[in-house]
Amino acid sequence: MPKKVDHDERRRHIAEAVLRVAGRDGLDGATLRDVAVEAGISLGSVQHYFRNKDEMLRYVVGYLGEQVTARIVAGMRDHAAPGPVRSFLLSMAAEMLPLDDRRRAERRAGQAFTARAVDVPELGEALRYGDRWLHGRVAELIGRGGRDGELRPELDAEREAVVLLAMIEGLATDILLGMRDPGEATETVRYHLDRLTPQGS
Template identity: 40%
Template sequence: MPKQVDHEARRIQIAEALMRLASRGGLEAVSLRDVAAEAGVSMGAVQHYFKSKDEMLTFAMNHVNNRAEQRIVGQLTSMPTRPEARVVMRTLMLEMLALSDDSRMEYLTHVAFFLRALASPEMAELYRQQWPQLEAWVAGELRFAQESGELPADRNPEREAEALLLIPDGLSVGLLLGQRTSEEAIRSIDYHLDRLFGTYTVD
């Protein structure tokens, strides 16, 4: 009998090979042949599942986002009660930090996608669609926190959502360049969350 192939698993296998290559040396010099060798499949298999590098990178980006979302949801749903907004924001921001091997690879995949999007209107449009969706979700969580009294009423949920999502991005650059340690990056996130939720105190 012919061997059954899990097509989605094969697409993920190829996309993760692209992610590893992009995280090691950027995307521009990576060929489909390189991806095939890294994934341990034939060139024909890569071309069967993806018609171009851009299509492959778009799939990889969606895969990265899905993996991160699953980790965040898994952490939050494992808590016995609905977590406070500060806990939700901290969980999200720590997942966005380039702390582990996986998160570093995912962050560098985002960087590769961004650089590619500068020259590709189609990919730029996808980037413009995804980021506002995340901002809107964070702003919604912050509005709920205001209604429940957890977040001070004078905070602007939309502007605070923008700021919170930019913080892990900037800290990740410092982590990757060795300018700060993981502990320093986490302390910085806690400081900003304390400021936002009005719980910061001077030691």
């Protein structure tokens, strides 16, 4: 009896191969053939799921966003009730910064997708959707922290969300380029969040 193929699992398997290739060699190295070799499957198997490179990359952008978002959402569930918003935001930053091999590969792949999205509108929309979702959640948490007295009540939550996420993006690039080490980047985020708390807290 032929073995039943889990098509969603096979797509995820291919996506993981793309992330490894893109994280190591950039998106130029993520051809269908090279991804097939990385995934340990035939080129025909990759083409069964993705007709061309752009279709494959559109899927991987969504997959990458889901992976990072799932880790962030897991942290949000832990902070669903009134609690340490600042601690969650620091944990969120840690998930987004390239602090280990997995997150470094995700960050390199994400930056490669961003560069390619300039010329591929479908990729750009997928990235913008993820950014809007994350910005909304961060602004919501900062606003809650202000109302609960954990953060300064006069903060503009929308603008602070932009500042925090832009800081994380910049620090992530600094780590990849060797301009900051992971510990320094994490402490910089901690320093910034300390400045959002009321004096004497």
